[in-house]
Amino acid sequence: MPFVLPLLGLAVFAQGTSEFMLSGLLPDIARDLHISVPAAGSLTSAFAVGMVIGAPLLAMLSMRWSRRRALLAFLVAFLLVHVLGAVTTHYGVLLATRFVAALANAGFLAVALATATAMVPPDAKGRATSVLLGGTTMACVAGVPAGALVGELWGWRSAFWAVALLSLPALLAILWSVPADRAPRFSDAGPGTRGELRALRGPRLVVLLLLGTLVNGATFCAFTYLAPLVTEVTGVGAGWVPAVLALFGLGSFVGVGLGGRLADTRPVPLLVAGGAALLLGWTVLALTAGNPVAALVLVFVQGALSFAVGSTLVSQVLYAATGAPALGGGFATAALNVGAAIGPWCGGAALTAGLGFRAPLWVSALLTALALVLAGVAHGARRRTVRRGAPSAQDAPA
Incomplete structure (x- = not known):
């Protein structure tokens, strides 16, 4: 793997920490800026909206830039708005910085995915992807607890400064390691925005994006409500909540590594077996959440x-996005973030309906089941299409 990829992963780690760290900083922000906690919570919503909008939009706007120029622009913007967020005393300015930071984060991740997969052999896209997404999982394991600790020791502004400082090594790595000339995927010789958007309408890509949305929706539905689950159902003390969240993050880090090893060689068995195991796991966790040992293992x-x-x-x-090399990563990022928004909303609706703290787990199971049904229907449609006449790789459903 090129040396620049782990440093791009460090930037993704900083950005993931920024995305998730506010959960431990909201009370301090509310007190310092003289706003309510729900108003402070809107900072998280602003980031989520920016991620969904920014991934495809910024990927399209940067298509004619070199990869280095795009990565530098997004990372510098991300760094600067964190500096502004760290010094501002106005809630409106802080809210705007969260939205802009999310736009920059989404644009950076979309271009970084295209860059990483272009810098490795054609059969190593899974490993390259796992290096970048490993940064997000490490944000759950180490970044978020560290951000909360830094905020507790030196105030919430210090966490924003820390994120800005973490971005500097990746900034230098991009300057040194990513070619300055135009990359073919962003050149005038490429398919262009319209051509890439047409390619993204291929049934296989649409199915894969929908599957990503459903699986990530299930993931973040359960993750968002782990704290009340383990305190109210499992019965462990509130002091165990950071450890449980870190345990989930550690599992996610292991999972990304496993996915990176198998995604390039045996993706279909991994998706089929992993999807079925996910459905079984959410169901068993919902049924056994009252048992601390079972709950911790399953988390x-x-x-x-x-x-x-x-x-x-x-x-x-x-x-699959051979016809959309620039926008494929952007739409993949958007699909994941749509899931990350829809999943917690569905889980919250189940809680509001009075279905209990196990309800988000059942919602996760339902979303996973929908993903399996969609994959089965798409596979059946593909088999019928093949019997009528072999389709192209792009047009075939997943």
């Missing part, structure tokens, strides 16, 4: 399975 296992399947789906999008 780790589900984190591993969720990210093994999710990262493999992202790599399969990149394999």
Whole structure:
């Protein structure tokens, strides 16, 4: 793997930490800026909206830039808005910085995925993807708890400064290691925005993007409500919550590594077996959440399975997006973030309906079951199409 890829993963780690760290900083932000906690919570919503909008939009806007120019522009913007967020005393300015940071994060990840897969052999896209997504999982394991600790020791602004500082090594790595000339995927000789958008309408890509949305929706539905589950159902003390969240993050890191090893060689068995195991795991966790040992084991296992399947789906999008090399990563990023928004909303709706703290797990199981049904229907449609006449790789459903 090229040396620049782990440093791109470090930038993704910083960005993932920024995305998730506010959960431990909201009370301090609310007190310092003299706003309510729900208003402070809107900072998280602003980031989520920016991620969904930014991934495809910024990928399209940067198509005529060199990869280095695009990566540098997004990372510098991300760094600067964190500096601004660290010094501002106005809630409106902080809210705007969260939205802009998400746009820059989404654009960076989309271009980084295209860059990483272009810098490795054609059959190593899964491993390259796992290096980048490993940064996100490490943000769950180490970045978020570290951000909360830094915020507790030196105030919430210090966490924003820390994220900005973490971005500097990746900035230098991009300057040194990513070619300055125009890459073919962003050149005038490429298919262009319209051509790539047409390519993204291929049934196989659409199915893969929908599967990514459903699987990530299930993941973040359960992850968002792990804290009340383990305190109210499992019965462990609130002091165990960071450890449980870190356990899920550790599982996700293991899962991304596993996905990276198998996504290039055996993606279909991994997706089929992993999807079925995910459905079984969410169901068993919902039924056994009252048992601390079973709950802790399954939290780790589900984190591993969720990210093994999710990262493999992202790599399969990149394999399938031969006609959309620039926008494939952007739409994959958007699909994951749509899932990350829809899943917690569905889980919250189940809680609001009074279905209990196990309800988000059942919602995760339902979303996973829908993904399996969709994959089965697409596979059946593909077999029928093949019997009528062999389709192209792009037009065949997943």
